[in-house]
Amino acid sequence: MEQFFATCPRGLERVLADELAALGARDVSPVDGGVAFGGDLTLCYAANLESRVASRVLWQVGHARYRSEHDVFDAARVLPWPRLFDVRRTLRVNVSAIKSPLKSLDFITLRVKDAACDAFRAARGARPDVNTESPDVRIHVFLTRDQATFYLDTSGDPLFKRGWRITGGDAPLRENLAAGILKLAGWSAPTPLYDPMCGGGTFLVEAAMMALDAAPGANRSFGFEKLENFEEKTWRALRDKARARRKPAHALPIHGSDKSGTVLGLARDNLAAAGIAGAVQLKQMDILDGAPPAAAGIAVMNPPYGERLGDDAELAAFYPKLGDALKQRYAGWTAYIFTADLRLAKLIGLKASKRTPLYNGALECRLFEYKLIAGSMRRTTGI
Ligand SMILES: C[S@@+](CC[C@H](N)C(=O)[O-])C[C@H]1O[C@@H](n2cnc3c(N)ncnc32)[C@H](O)[C@@H]1O
Incomplete structure (x- = not known):
């Protein structure tokens, strides 16, 4: 062994x-x-x-x-x-x-x-x-x-390079981190999945690959192919079996939106490159304005990080509004928010049911879980 x-x-x-x-x-x-x-x-x-x-x-x-x-x-x-x-x-x-x-x-x-x-x-x-x-x-x-x-x-290029990403978008998540977050959220089809700030669509592609039982490494090369003990026959058999079991792309209960039409175009390109255009439903929408695509499901999101001067104040003003939007329109959903901005926990005005420490490279982040139960999150009027 x-x-x-x-x-x-x-x-x-x-x-x-x-x-x-x-x-x-x-x-x-x-x-x-x-x-x-x-x-x-x-x-x-x-x-x-x-x-x-x-x-x-x-x-x-x-x-x-x-x-x-x-x-x-x-x-x-x-x-x-x-x-x-x-x-x-x-x-x-x-x-x-x-x-x-x-x-x-x-x-x-x-x-x-x-x-x-x-x-x-x-x-x-x-x-x-x-x-x-x-x-x-x-x-x-x-x-x-x-x-x-x-x-x-034995990997060569790191494994988060699956070969499907053609465009970056705004601070894309690494594919393996996105897949790990989906697993921590316990998501699997046919539960609806929704990323309302989808950017380049990393969560969407990774979720669709999971739903279609697509092996993430089926279309790339690996370091082990360059080693003397490489067993080409064994490898080919393994890869061909994985390719054969992949389900054909069909409409999945996976939805994404972003307020930026340009960014949504990047998500569309990435989905097409992954061979799953049409399997994921995309829509241009501001999370503060629109409603989720189903009565219940798992929402997973990665809000923008503060990169430019002034962003910090803008984000601090955004979090309470995000909390309100989730309270008002996402009853029945469980939301997972992945962020490096630890102020979010206080400012969002929702009680997290779970906080998981995660690292994005060297950056300390959290995955916050919010169970948005109908009624219980509403503010009382005090009468
Ligand atoms: C950090 S990026 C998400 C990256 C994405 N997880 C990926 O891997 O490509 C944040 C995204 O949120 C979007 N965004 C910011 N404010 C928004 C809002 N109010 N409604 C919807 N999308 C918003 C931005 O356009 C940006 O694409």
Whole structure:
């Protein structure tokens, strides 16, 4: 059995652990920022192909205790790099650390690259070239206080790059974060889903892919294809099976709107690129003016962040109005609001039934849950 580590946005570790367990992973163990698990090569391919929440799947190829830079070099030097990938592949090394006493991670990056190249020179008489922009092979080193773990990245491009996004829009969410939020919200078809501030449509595309049982990685390439142990037949069989099970696009109970017509055009382009134009209903609308598309369902939204000067005050004025709109017109719905602006909780004037800390990169965010029950949220007149 091989050991793997799948990384994910912080806050989604348990959701990822459930996904991996469902794929047949063993010894599934969530830690900060990812999930360790065991399995064979086929499971590694399946995790890359099927996980909606993972950012990368790393394959553990070495592990050692260390005290100095030399120890890390020596541990890297004895690993069988020339058997793991071809000398003609380009290479990049990434180092991350928690509580490591070593002074310079840049220096460790260099030394691990040197160690791998020395191993190639000794075994093959030549060394691989470095390419930091788009390498064929990525080596990841993870340092704790006294342990160094070496991984080969089996994903290549991060897994949130599904291949469907053609336009960005206004601060789009990463696809795996959006999918994780949908899972935290417990959404599944046929419950209506509505994003009233849909921007480029990340929630909408991810939800539609879930409803159609479309594997998120069915139309992209992966790092494992560049490794010496690549089993092309196994991979093709897995991918073809996933492609075959995908349901044909049809009208889904998934709705999006945005107050900007231009932005809605971007969502339309993204949906078309994902092959699901027509499956999702889009409408230009200001959330403060219009009504939701069904009597009940799950609303999920990601209000604008304050980026420009003056935005902060504008947002502070927007939140109470958003709260009022939800109170007045969304009885029967459960709303999930994802934001980095922690003032929202106070200013929206609704009582959250759940607050989940999540990270968008390094940015601390919250997912607030509001159960909008008919009647109970109305203000009393005091008579
Ligand atoms: C942060 S973006 C959403 C990004 C989206 N989740 C994505 O992944 O592409 C916020 C969106 O809210 C929209 N918006 C702002 N105020 C709105 C309002 N009052 N009604 C509807 N949409 C609004 C903006 O046009 C923008 O597209």
